[in-house]
Amino acid sequence: MKPAVKTAIITIAIAVVLIVGALIFVLVNQNSKEPPAATDGSPSAPVVRESSHVLDDAGEGAVTVVEFLDFECEACGAFYPVVEDLREKYDGEITYVIRYFPLPGHLNSRNAALAAEAAAQQGRLDDMYRELFETQAEWGEAQESRADVFRGFAEQLGLDMPAYDKAVADPATTARIDVDFNDGQALGVNSTPTFYVDGEKLQLERFDDLENAINAAMEGR
Template sequence: MKPGVKAGIVTAAVVVVLMLVVFVVVLVNQNGKEPPASPGSASSVPVQRENSHVLDEGGEGAVTVVEFLDFECEACGAFYPVVEDLRTKYDGKINYVIRYFPLPGHLNSKNAAVAAEAAAQQGQLEGMYRKLFETQTEWAEAQESRADVFRGFAEQLGLDMAAYDRAVADPATAERVDLDVNDGQALGVDSTPTFYVDGKKLQLQRFDDLESAITAAMETQ
C-alpha cells in the first residue's frame, strides 16, 4: 500500500473516531439534563383559572376548594351530597370551584358538561349542576346520547332555549370544557372526583378527608 493512501485511511479513521466521541458526549449531556418545561407542564398550569366556575365565594383569603368532576361518574355522584353539606356548613367561608373532567369511558359525560357550560352562559350553572347530579342514576351509563334529557333540564330551568341550542352547537362551548380537561391532565388528574384545597391535591381515603383538609387549611391562615 502506498504511504499516501495509508495515511489517508488513518486520517479518515481518526475523524470517524472523533465524530463518535463527540456524538457520545453530546448524548450523555442531553440525557443528564432535565427536558425544558413544556407550555402544558404541571408547573405552568393553574389549578384555577380566571374563567373557572365559582359556585361559592368566600371572599379574599378564604380557603379555595377546586373539584375536577365528571357528571356521569358514580364516585362524583356519591360525593355530591357530601360536597353540598360542606358548602352549606362553610357557606361564606370557602371558595368552591368546579372544573369539568369528563372521563372517556362515560358516553354522556361530555354531553353533560357541555349542557352545564351552556347553562352557565345564562347564569344557571348551579341549577344544571344540581339537576345533573340529582338525576344521575336516570341517565348515567346509557349507551346512546342523552343530550335530549339535558335539554329538558334546560327547559325546566327556564333557559332561553334558542340560546341554549346555539351554545350546545357552538364548538367554543366544547372547547371551554376541553380547557378544563387539558389542565387536569397536565396537573396529573386521572380520576374523578379530584379535589384541591388551596392548590394542594388531596389523596382521599374517606368521605371526611375533604372536610379535614378544609379545616386544616383554615387553621393555618
C-alpha cells in the same frame, strides 16, 4: 472469499444494524415522550383560572376548594351530597370552584358538561349542576346519547332554549370544556372527583378527608 474481506463485511453489517436500531429507538422515544415537567416545582397548569366557574365565592383570603368532576362519574355522584353539605356548612368561609373533566369512558359525560356550560352562559350553572347530579341514576351509564334529556332539564329550568341550543352546538363551548380537561391532565388528574384545597391535591381515602383538609387549611391561616 478472503477471511479479511469476510470479516470486514460482517463488521460493516453489524454497524449498520446498530445504527438503524439506534435511529428507531430515538424516533420511538421522541413520539412517546411526555411533556417535560416544570423544573422549578411549579404545577404545569393552573389549578384555577380566571375563567373557572365559582359556585361559592367567600372573597379574598378564603380557603379555595377546586373539584375536577365528571357528571356521569358514580364516585362524583356519591361525593355530591358530601360536597353540598360542606358548601352549606362553610357558606361564606370557602370559595368553591368546579372544573370539567369528562372521562372518555363515559358516553354522556361530555354531553352533560355541554349542558352545564350552556346553562353557565345564562347564569344558571349551579342549577344545572344540581340537576345533573340529582338525576344521575336516571341517565348515567346509558349507551346512547342523553343530550335530549339534558335539553329537557334546560327547559325545566326555564332557560332561553334558542340560546341553549346555540351554545351546545358552538365549538367555543366545547373548547371551554377542553380548557378544564387539558389543565386537569397537565396537573396529573386521572380520575374523578379530584379535589384541591388551596392548590394542594388531596389523596382521598374517606368521605371526611375533604372536610379535614378544609379545616386544616383554615387552622393554618
